[in-house]
Amino acid sequence: MIQQLPRYGARALSMALHPLILPLYFLAMLFTQTAFSLFPNGAKWYLGGAVILYGVVIPMVAVALLRWKGLLKDLRLHNRKERILPLLVGAVSYLVCAIVVARVSQADFLRKFVLGAACCEILCLVVSFEWKISLHLTGMGAAVALLVALNILGLSQLFPMLIATILSAGLLASGRLYLGYHNIWQILAGFFGGFILMWVVLMWF
Numbered sequence: 001m002i003q004q005l006p007r008y009g010a011r012a013l014s015m016a017l018h019p020l021i022l023p024l025y026f027l028a029m030l031f032t033q034t035a036f037s038l039f040p041n042g043a044k045w046y047l048g049g050a051v052i053l054y055g056v057v058i059p060m061v062a063v064a065l066l067r068w069k070g071l072l073k074d075l076r077l078h079n080r081k082e083r084i085l086p087l088l089v090g091a092v093s094y095l096v097c098a099i100v101v102a103r104v105s106q107a108d109f110l111r112k113f114v115l116g117a118a119c120c121e122i123l124c125l126v127v128s129f130e131w132k133i134s135l136h137l138t139g140m141g142a143a144v145a146l147l148v149a150l151n152i153l154g155l156s157q158l159f160p161m162l163i164a165t166i167l168s169a170g171l172l173a174s175g176r177l178y179l180g181y182h183n184i185w186q187i188l189a190g191f192f193g194g195f196i197l198m199w200v201v202l203m204w205f
Helices: 004-014 024-035 041-068 080-101 105-128 135-152 161-181 184-204
Strands: none
Touching: 004 161, 024 041, 024 105, 024 135, 041 080, 041 105, 080 105, 105 135, 105 184, 135 161, 135 184, 161 184
16 A cells, blocks of 8 residues: 555646646636736636636536547547547637637736647647647646746746746656656657747747
């Protein structure tokens, strides 16, 4: 039992930092620690609801339906070929979300974040045709880029959270390697691919 603790810990961390859950952490941080906290409650509900619906609920339902139809053997999507349809749904869903969020002109940063997330989905989709990339670390790379951008743009001072996210990304990468789900190149490609895409969209798009 004790020997299995590292494996249990790695799996728990993978679940806690799953790409489908990261948008929830982002919303909680955005609406409590940044200038978005000053938005009217109605705007918060609209924007938060859009991100949750298109970034979390629809992709989760799509994965569940594909599993029910027998098109997915494993909900964890370890088989790169089985990732293609879920990632396609995720990319389209995030693009629709960007259109919905764009209706609130003051939420331009959130719109850019959603577009960045769509770009990350598209990256993983294209790569998955030929190679396996870490979806978890792609999400964490995007999260780190987001926090760096928030600090640089002066929208919030979240340096401690940035350090915590970087450390979490390192622990997650170690856990994925320990579980044998990825090799080091898949981890690095995911993290830096997610970071670069999110950074470019947030800062220069």
